[in-house]
Structures are given as structure tokens and as C-alpha cells.
Amino acid sequence: ELSEEVRNQRLESLGQLAGGVAHDFNNILGVIVNYASFVVEEAESEQPDVRMIAADARQVIRAGERATHLTHQLLAFARREVVRPEVLDLNGFVAGLEGTLRRTIGERVALIVRPGPGLPPVHCDPAQIEQMLVNLAHNARDAMPAGGNLVIDTGCADDRVRLRVSDSGRGMSADVADRAFEPFFTTKPNGEGTGLGLAMVYGIVTQAGGEVSISSSPGLGTTVTVLLPPASPGFVAPAADPVVTDGHGE
Ligand code: ADP
Numbered sequence: 001e002l003s004e005e006v007r008n009q010r011l012e013s014l015g016q017l018a019g020g021v022a023h024d025f026n027n028i029l030g031v032i033v034n035y036a037s038f039v040v041e042e043a044e045s046e047q048p049d050v051r052m053i054a055a056d057a058r059q060v061i062r063a064g065e066r067a068t069h070l071t072h073q074l075l076a077f078a079r080r081e082v083v084r085p086e087v088l089d090l091n092g093f094v095a096g097l098e099g100t101l102r103r104t105i106g107e108r109v110a111l112i113v114r115p116g117p118g119l120p121p122v123h124c125d126p127a128q129i130e131q132m133l134v135n136l137a138h139n140a141r142d143a144m145p146a147g148g149n150l151v152i153d154t155g156c157a158d159d160r161v162r163l164r165v166s167d168s169g170r171g172m173s174a175d176v177a178d179r180a181f182e183p184f185f186t187t188k189p190n191g192e193g194t195g196l197g198l199a200m201v202y203g204i205v206t207q208a209g210g211e212v213s214i215s216s217s218p219g220l221g222t223t224v225t226v227l228l229p230p231a232s233p234g235f236v237a238p239a240a241d242p243v244v245t246d247g248h249g250e
Contacts, residue, residue, distance in 0.1 A: 020184035020195075021074060028067045028191075035059040066191040073196040083125045083207060087231045090122055090129075090154055090161060091115035097133060101150075104137040108147030109167075116155030116162075120230040128204045135197040136165040136224055142188065143169025143222060160210070161230055166223040171216045180214055201226075 038056040042048055094113060102111050133152070140150045148168035155162050172180065172187075179185045181202040186193030201224070205212040209229045216222040 016183050017074075021070070024070055024184070024194075025067065028063050028070075031063040032060050035063070069191075070194055073194045073200075083128065085123050085125050085208070087121045088124050088126055088129065089119070090163060090228075091119050093126060093129060094133070094152060094154065094163075097130060100130070101133060101137045101152075104134055105141045105150055109141055109144050110147075110149050112149055112151045114151065114153035116153060119154055119156065119161060120232065122161050122208070122228045123231040124208045124228065128208070132201045132204045132226070133165070135201050139197055140165065140167035140169060140222070142193075143167050143171070148221075157227060159230070160227040163226045163228070164223055165226075166221060168221040171218040171220050171222050172214075173218055177214050177216050181212075 035056045039053055039060070042053050042056065094115065098111065098113060105111060137150060144150075144167055149166075151164075151166045153164050153166075155164075176187060181198050182195070183199040184195040185199075186195035202212055205226055205228070211227045213225050214222065215225070
């Protein structure tokens, strides 16, 4: 029942995904083979330096750990295909996740949750909403190494439910913001990032019939805005602020 456009988009992102994974895995395997051969070389030399062997072996382990991290992210990415949506009270759900989110952001970052009033329920898979919030909190933490605030607020935006995740971190340039949702796009060094976090968020939100956007200022922080359709199609938001007219009306 998927439209052709959606199917093509999926095929395209699948192709990107496969290409990216193959590339990343090749890099990691290259590192492993390299350092493992250093280990052998050193071990078979006249006077093997045990510390050098240990240091090289440690590089092999680190590369292995990166591969494990990548696989976990990929599995999470694949799992999102199986969606079990339910009627969900977003405010209650976010409140229940506060402990998990606090653990994700660590001690230095303060979590501030501002639930908006009169929020209609959404029709979403709770596991996916959790994954989305954890990914966003993860990025917020990485953007605030010296600490800061992570604010999660909800509200009504026209006929949709809005969830915003804001941090007071380093922010990103327009170039980075433009590419941030691309699978495997990362600016994090030393294999710390997989570039799948926001791609996953994008997939989750669009699958739920919503939209996600980023607004960010370098040095000031980042806000990710998610708009979701309410569970009941007839929902109409409470009256918005009065429209400002040019004063020439009646
Ligand atoms: P990863 O976190 O593995 O790099 P993501 O897809 O989650 O992958 O993010 C892609 C890139 O977008 C990050 O490498 C980073 O440059 C940028 N980014 C994402 N979230 C934030 C944020 N809250 N603040 C600053 N930069 C961010």
C-alpha cells in the first residue's frame, strides 16, 4: 500500500545505507588487519617489545568496538521497519522517560521538561519515540561537553502536535544542518559517530506521518522540532494567537 514515491525513497536510502555500511566496515577491517599484522611482526622480531604489542592489540580492540557500535545502530535502524503504533499521550510518555534521558545526558547537562497543556494524543510506536528522544539527547550531550541545558517541550502547532528538543550546545553550521539527516553523515572524530542518529529520527518521524526540522546557531545551540499528526483526525488546536492584520481591515 506504499506509494511509489515512498518505495523509491526507501530503496534509495537502503542503497545509501548498504554503501555506507560496506565503506565503514571496510575501513574498520583495514585497521584491524593492519594492527594485527603489526602485532605479529613485533612478536616475531628479535627482541619483541611487549608494550608495543599491547598498544597495537589495543587498536585492534578499539576497531572491533567501533564495528560493534555500528552494528547496534544498524540493528536499531532495521528494527524500525516493524512499527507498532498505539494511541500515545506524549506528555506522559516523556515524563516516564526522564530517568532514561538523564542517564543519557550525564551529570553535567540539566534536563528541563515543559509539557504543553491540552495536548491531544498521537498515534505512534512508543519504542520508536523513545529511540528518537534518546538519539536526540545523545546528540545534545555530545554538543555540550562542558554542560548546559536540554529542554524538551511540547505544544500544539496548528493541527499538529509539536515536540521540541533544544540544547545550549555548540550548534552547527548551515552546511552541517543541511546534511545532518543523511545516513552516515557525521562530524564526530575517531569513529565516535555513526551518522545514523538523525537519519533514524528522520525515518521514525516520517513513518509516523510527521515532519522534523533543525534550527541551529553555531555557539548558541540547536533545536530539533518534530511535528506529529494527532491520533484523532478531527482534532482542531485551541485558538491560536490572534492574527495581526495591517489595520486596514474592518
Ligand atoms: P552522529 O551523532 O553519529 O554523528 P547524527 O546523525 O546523530 O550522527 O548527527 C549527524 C551530525 O549532525 C553530527 O555529527 C553533528 O555534527 C550534527 N549534530 C547533530 N545533532 C547536533 C546537536 N544537537 N548539536 C550540534 N550538532 C549536532
